[in-house]
Amino acid sequence: MKARIIVTLKTGVLDPQGKAIEGALKSFGLAGIDGVRQGKCFELEVAETDPAAARAKLTEACEKLLANTVIENYHIDLA
């Protein structure tokens, strides 16, 4: 089963990359893009066929490794 996991910074956590990108966009003459926050996205294949089991496994993967839950949230989408 294919899955996509999105990991984003929690609100309130500083995002230097997002900030810098916003600045760069402005300097490229692209005004009107604000509040840029950069996150990560993982696309993967999980062996389970049962959605609940797949989700459980991916949740474990997020908690154990993919997200730093001190500063990041994650969201799992199953295909």
Add this chain to the structure above:
Amino acid sequence: MKARIIVTLKTGVLDPQGKAIEGALKSFGLAGIDGVRQGKCFELEVAETDPAAARAKLTEACEKLLANTVIENYHIDLA
């Protein structure tokens, strides 16, 4: 208008990050997760209210800065 942009590596382009993450998951006892590819995700606010105009602006942002179109694809979702 809120938007999310997902930037992923083109098929066939080596993804050292994905490879390392997959290896790490396996060594933490999380078997059955394969083909991990890591991408980027940008969440942002675009000033336009017209979806077509917003999309045009974000496409320009992707082409100019957010994606390295030599090796990456991008996908724009408007909220």
Add this chain to the structure above:
Amino acid sequence: MKSAVVVFPGINRDNDMAHALEVVSGTPAHMVWHADTELPDVDVVVVPGGFSYGDYLRCGAIAARAPIMDAVRRHAARGGFVLGVCNGFQILTEAGLLPGVLMRNASLKFVCKLVHLRVENANTAFSSAYAAGSVFRTPVAHGEGNYFADDDTVKRLEGEGRVVFRYVDAEGNRGTDGNPNGAINDIAGILNDAGNVLGMMPHPENLVEPIQGGTDGRGIFESVLAAVA
């Protein structure tokens, strides 16, 4: 002083660290492989700099979950000294031994240069060889050294004297261009609450002999040496 240097794949300052430990303490360090589950009997464990697992995912994230890190945690819990430098600092935060995170440098660029550090607390096992408030030089070499923690954590670190080193300019002033990475409150190095675990971004191990351009970095190792004596 008996010391161990933990080696993860992708670490590249393991030998620099071992060299500095030997130059200052006179005793060679044990090199400990990441897949091991036990540490040798040592006074101090050092998690050195480099790019463990390529710094992929998040810097330090994969190494922080390696088998040896449980042993490092136990060592710290017993009151043993742990020093994390650069990638080592990142690993210790990911492992939960130190609070906060190291984010991309504000410049978004790797930065390698000599910086100046001010000793904010000379009353620690890692800084006693320096005079309080004194300024010393050390190289930095990192892409993700931008220390960040939530307000409460920063307040606590500041209030408890756990900000041990701060980036300053050559005159010891903050607020100029002394901060190479955008770290909050110019924080360069912090201590855990028990006072036996220190993480810092700069590389004191690369400035311990005159031929390296100075010996300013020795103080870190001399302090630990004194603390274990």
Add this chain to the structure above:
Amino acid sequence: MFNNHIAITPDLVRAHGLKPDEYERILKLIGRPPTMTELGIFSAMWNEHCSYKSSRLWLKTLPTKGERVIHGPGENAGVVDIGDGDVVVFKMESHNHPSYIEPYQGAATGVGGILRDVFTMGARPIAAMNSLRFGSPDFPRTQHVVSGVVAGVGGYGNSFGVPTVGGEVNFHPRYNGNCLVNAFAAGIAKADGIFLSEAKGVGLPVVYLGSKTGRDGMGGATMASAEFDDDSNEKRPTVQVGDPFSEKVLLEACLELMQTGAVIAIQDMGAAGLTCSAVEMGAKGNLGLELDLDKVPCREAHMSAYEMMLSESQERMLMVLDPARHAAAEAVFIKWGLDFAVVGRTTDTLRFVVKHHGEVMADLPIKELGDEAPLYDRPWVASPKLPVIAPADVPAPADLAEALLTLIGSPDLCSRRWVVEQYDHYVMGNTVQHPGGDAGVVRVNGGPKGLAFTADVTPRYCEADPYEGGKQAVAESWRNLSAVGALPIAVTDNLNFGNPERPEIMGQFVGCLKGIGDACRALDYPIVSGNVSLYNETNGQAILPTPTIGGVGLVADVEKTVGLGFRAAGDAIVLLGTTTGWLGQSIYLREIHGREEGAPPPVDLGEEKRHGDFVRGLVTSGRVSAVHDLSDGGLAIALAEMALAGDLGAEVTLPESGLPPHATLFGEDQGRYVVTVAAAGLDALIAAAKAANVPATFVGHVGGTELKVSALTGASLCTISVDTLRQRHEAWFPAFMAVAH
């Protein structure tokens, strides 16, 4: 579905970069039309990049032997004796075309490739350099290329953990559509611990180690030899992505593996990957080699034999292992978590046989693949001689101080801080002289021994007079090493030129090579490795001829090297060498008067040697406090750089010479140095110089916070505070990179 037996059409032949007569040669050689896989193999082996078909004849004229040379050109890197059973292993290689297309990955994989060349031989890399040439700062793409290339060089080298101790950065419109990225690496090994690619023994396993094979850089070697045109965008998907983490692991695994005694032969997979490495191992060993592609670790599904043979996936090695030690080898691979597989064996047939799914995809004579590659004696015409410009024919600037500030703040002479701060130059803890001096110096094996490194060439001189320019590149590297007290011991070269099928470009190549050869012979400075990059052209416009010279020097005692910064107020400043006020092709003429004209300064090789030997003696005997060679911008720039590096001013009086002050200050006569000496040692130094037949002129004293230059009459010519110099020196690069272009 891949069809190995497709009919080979003229179009296919052309698409593989093979000329009709080259294809005829193939038909004659194998007596039948090649299969598709075979055509791919020929295209890889016979392109310019691998076969050196346009340059081989001339490369043979270079001096490559010397007392210290253990392995010269022909191996992955040169190997030179540095005493105590130690050797230095080094090479420089270009990654120009890939870096223009995808600057970050192109530069990163360039660094990865050169590091691999060094550790394949059993050496641990200890220093890196990068020689970079970009288009005009106002060309739209330049900033993007600079930013990506610098980040890529750093991204790979920093992660791998090798200090970057030197390099060059220059800008010129002739690189607008074709940047140059020349990466250098040096490593240390024991003389008896060197590994070669020559296979030995029949029936031995051929082992693949490292990252899996994907469709990366398909046809990259072909691309590297092809001229760019406006649809080079179409070639984009051939970009390889570097994985410095895998390379670092590969380094440690290879060095550990070599200790087990299991390695009989080893070759990294660089350009044209599996093809070049396998053919080279077999051909060098006078053996045949058979590959079974079913065994090759692949990253992607359904890869054809053709694709596997041409893939340029990075971080891969091919080895012949001693079967008796296979278990020990396997333990190392597993410890480091690397993919490995036995993918073939050596044979006694002298054939290169490639099998896939049980079918023979290629069966070729292995020696002929290399030996019978085309060799061209390309027609060439010598570049026309340009007139010598007399100092009196070059106007003075409106204001000398302002001219100096303009030069010190110009793109080619301003501070490289923005670049070098992105490179780790502290890692390994052995860096004695960091980027910014005349040469980078690292301590070796705990000292006191050390090595010095420099990369040099002045392309505008090479364009104006290829022969003198070639000499000058070698002489400048010799000078930079001598300036830090190192004995120059050997050279690697990276010859970047345009399309050799044009006689005037071939003329530049030939001229530069003659100059390089003569200089290396005169200075006892053999060439032990190198790389040729041709077809550096965009829409028919060639780059400036750019033969980069990577010089390596031996430092007997790292405690005794000196830097270029003024050290102490009161020190006397002495100019060594002959000043004629040579302004032809000078930076002054270009930056102040917008003229790129005239003959470049000639190099007197006898003088060069005398002066360099003298300066080195001064340094190693501890008689001087600072040394700097004179190059771009002449005396004025050298003094300014010494003031900046030492954060100290100076008072200088120009000697009587009959020249206009701007010619004395900005002329680029060769073979010159500025040294400083404690005032008490001045007379002895002047006397020693006289005895050594080295012109020496006392010009002033170090001190104060200003650089003050006066005429002999006492009239002030220019006074600039060191702070002002610094502002102008530091300003340009960050400002250029900050603005979106």
